[in-house]
Amino acid sequence: VNYIGVTVGEALVGILVAIYVLLPWWRKSSPAAAAGPALKKGAPAAPARGGRNWRELRMFAFAFAVGVLAMTTAGGAIGYAAHWTGSASGTVGDWALKWLTGAQSQTIGRHGLGPLGPGGSVVLVALVFSLGLILRSTSNKKLKRDVVYGTLTGICLGPTAGILGIAGVVLVPAVNMLGDKLVGLL
Amino acid sequence: MTEDEYEQVEPVGGNFPPTGSHWDFRWMQPRRNLLCCGIALLPLGGWRDVLHSCAVEQSTQAAFGLSVMALVAALALDHYRRARWTRTALWLAVLGLATTPAALTGALAILTGANL
Numbered sequence: 001v002n003y004i005g006v007t008v009g010e011a012l013v014g015i016l017v018a019i020y021v022l023l024p025w026w027r028k029s030s031p032a033a034a035a036g037p038a039l040k041k042g043a044p045a046a047p048a049r050g051g052r053n054w055r056e057l058r059m060f061a062f063a064f065a066v067g068v069l070a071m072t073t074a075g076g077a078i079g080y081a082a083h084w085t086g087s088a089s090g091t092v093g094d095w096a097l098k099w100l101t102g103a104q105s106q107t108i109g110r111h112g113l114g115p116l117g118p119g120g121s122v123v124l125v126a127l128v129f130s131l132g133l134i135l136r137s138t139s140n141k142k143l144k145r146d147v148v149y150g151t152l153t154g155i156c157l158g159p160t161a162g163i164l165g166i167a168g169v170v171l172v173p174a175v176n177m178l179g180d181k182l183v184g185l186l
Numbered sequence: 187m188t189e190d191e192y193e194q195v196e197p198v199g200g201n202f203p204p205t206g207s208h209w210d211f212r213w214m215q216p217r218r219n220l221l222c223c224g225i226a227l228l229p230l231g232g233w234r235d236v237l238h239s240c241a242v243e244q245s246t247q248a249a250f251g252l253s254v255m256a257l258v259a260a261l262a263l264d265h266y267r268r269a270r271w272t273r274t275a276l277w278l279a280v281l282g283l284a285t286t287p288a289a290l291t292g293a294l295a296i297l298t299g300a301n302l
Contacts, residue, residue, distance in 0.1 A: 075299025121300035122290070133214075140208040183302065186287055 004071060004159035006109045009093025010086055014156025021060055021149050029053040059134070059143050060150040066131055067154020068168050069124045069175060072116045078128060086155045093156075110161045114172050119179025219277070222270060226277035233282045241288030250292025253283045 029052040071086060073079035094105040116124060131151070135144055158168045241249035260276040283289045291302040 073298040073300065076295065076297045078297050079299055116298065116300065118294060118300045118302045121294050121298035125294070125297050136213065137211050138208050139210065143208070183287075186285055186290070 004109050004113060005107050006086070006156070006159050007090040007094055007105045007107055008103075009095070009097050009105050010090035010156045011093070011108060011160050012097060013089040013093040014153045014160075017149050018153045018157070021146065021153075022057075025056055026052070029056065057146075060146040060153075063131060063147045063150025064154040064158075065167065065171055066124070066127045067151040067156075068158030068171055069116060069120070069127065069154075070151075071155055071158045072113060072168060072172050073121060073124065074115055076121075078124065082155050085152065089152065089156050108161050109159055110165045110168065113159055113165070113168050114176070116172060117176045117179065119181070119183045120172065120176040121179065122183055123175050123179040218270070218273065222273040223277045223281070225270075225274045226281055229278060230281050230285070233278055234286050237282055237286040237289050241286075246288045246291055249286065249288035253279065253286065253289035254292075257283055 067082070070078050070082035073082070090105075097103050097105060131147060135147055138144065154167070157165065159165055237249045237253055240252050257276075257279040260272070260279040264272040264276045283293060287302055294300050294302060
């Protein structure tokens with residue numbers, strides 16, 4: 001069990017990036033927007049086409065999970081890159097917080113977040129590799145943006161305490177278990 | 187454009203002709219890679235035995251070093267001479283590194299800091 005130091009500024013950056021991605025999605029995929037402009041002008045309502053389009057968020061969620069897992073590694077190139085990104089985001093966030101409100105930053109890391117085991121690390125390497133393949137294989141800029149922002153959000157919010165960091169508590173044991181099964185096959 | 191034609195043209199900088207979907211997997215050359223990966227499975231057991239013997243008689247680091255050297259040599263070979271056997275050798279090196287615990291330990295330690 002380890003402790004990853006996350007500052008308020010880092011969480012702030014993660015929340016802002018998440019809002020930047022999720023707010024346009026929330027507005028665009030609302031039932032009113034999906035029904036088209038006729039509904040807005042007061043014309044007879046078009047038949048509802050279901051709720052929100054959650055599929056649009058799948059790449060963001062996938063990258064978020066990879067970001068969370070990258071923060072829980074013991075070290076190595078992936079862990080170093082994730083911690084460096086988190087640290088840089090924290091510096092920017094803390095500076096913005098101090099400049100805007102005068103507040104001093106404090107650490108809000110989650111105690112008791114289990115580290116990624118050897119099996120989980122194998123899965124993480126595979127996931128990072130697949131993210132690279134996705135970035136290389138698509139020409140959709142929104143998808144690429146979702147991958148980058150999702151990873152950043154995962155790095156910033158994954159190890160935080162409270163409800164924002166719940167993903168790490170759920171993901172790490174699940175990935176460790178899956179990875180151990182895979183490594184057991186070797 | 188077929189996969190074979192794609193190999194001959196080799197567009198630079200990802201300037202592929204437009205397709206209907208925003209997904210373009212032709213750069214992976216799936217048919218060629220699947221075939222070479224399948225062929226590489228035949229000598230994989232022998233290569234794994236070599237790496238395992240190296241780990242037992244020398245050390246885990248030696249097995250990792252051997253597999254990395256094989257990977258670099260296969261990469262260089264495939265880069266300079268694009269033949270089916272060079273791609274097969276590359277797959278053999280990759281699969282050997284990924285499926286031999288002694289070699290995988292070193293790779294994992296470098297990438298994530300974990301020890302198998």
